Amino acid sequence: MIKLYGSNRSRALRNLWCLKELGVDYERDDRDHVSGEIKTDAYLAINPSGKVPSMTDHTGGGDVEMFECLAINLYLAMTYGKGTLWPDGAVSQADCLQWSMFSATEVEPHTVGALMERIFKPESMRDEAAALKHLEQLPRAFTVLEGVLGKQSYLCGKAFTIADLNVACVAASLHMVQFDFLAFPKVSAWLGACSGRPANQDVVAGNA
Amino acid sequence: MTIKIYGSLVSRATRNLWMLEELGVDYERIDLDWIKQENRSPDYLKINPAGQVPTLIDGDVTLSESLGINLYLAQKFGGGVLWPDDDAGQARCIQWSVWAAGELEPAVYPRVYEFVFKKAKDRDDALIVKLAERTLPLLDLMEGALSASAYLVGDAFSVADLNVAGVMEYLDRSDFDIAQWPKTVAWYETTYGRAANQKVQGERAPVAEAMLKRIVEHSRSEG
Structure with missing residues (x-):
């Protein structure tokens, strides 16, 4: 059985979306930074950094324990999504690795940076100049996405894959900081299509 | 077809060169000089629209993101070694x-x-x-x-x-x-310190030194 640690108000949301897309059974452990149960010895044995999400998968006698949300999604797709979230063919599979890394390096640091400075930090500690600096970094990444999505519906071609999920789950939070997608109409439409998928809607609504 | 890595010895491409040396796979390195903006040429932008290095080309596969490239290479050529079996x-x-x-x-x-x-x-x-x-x-x-x-x-x-x-x-x-x-x-x-990396780093050292000098000169000429 797969066990996912983290609530839908944490980055575990991304993994819940993936699990729901795959339709696999899993057990959910809602601990997070608010519940404060992420610094216990038992949990630190699974994720020594004391963060969520993390995942264990003992299906079929396996012994998988891991953290890093985008990595968990790659693992889940490779293991349970062959032919769907993990597409067939070397080119598409390589693209899934590339876009997941792209999400981690080009999108997430600036998305998180902007969110910290505008939402998560106490008001007195927020630095709007720093927020803007992060937001200014994003058009480079979105220009790349816009080019790809001008040629095809999804990042690996015609079908939704883990590449789309791993980039969209990070980019979607930019709506919280009023990022202007006007210059990126293809990205905006694609993000709407990805976020609007029933699996994600269920997770966001807390039904997964 | 030989694998191509676009980058230079003074770029994130060294991670991929290290991997290729570990795997013992043949490859061709194509140096792009960013001071001369070779990474912004129309031909290069076709394979890497952001003009970043490295890019890997392996047959039909064109990939960016250095660490993603390494995962790809490990899976394809390093089964049981760099890419574990379990x-x-x-x-x-x-x-x-x-x-x-x-x-x-x-x-x-x-x-x-x-x-x-x-x-x-x-x-x-x-x-x-x-x-x-x-x-x-x-x-x-x-x-x-x-x-x-x-x-x-x-x-x-x-x-x-x-x-x-x-x-x-x-x-x-x-x-x-x-x-x-x-x-x-x-x-x-x-x-x-692994031999594969030391080979890459040994080639890199003189190139990096020359590059640093050029960066200093370049920034001076830019005022």
């Missing part, structure tokens, strides 16, 4: 690679900027302190993992070690002292 090991390889890209790199790369490219008097001390605060728990995490096993994924060298050490070199190059994490020190020396 699910648990593979999961950890992906985990550490994403961690290196998303957690470690943003904490350590800006340090190189401050220490290698700037003069001492121009350094942003507040940023250096902030980066160090971010780096400490990451090194604690590594020390914990390396106390449980010799390498990040069990007792054998894998793509996880290569990808993390390939990013940790930024700490090395910016004189960040990691002595208080002894397991990490020993692991880094063994890992970074």
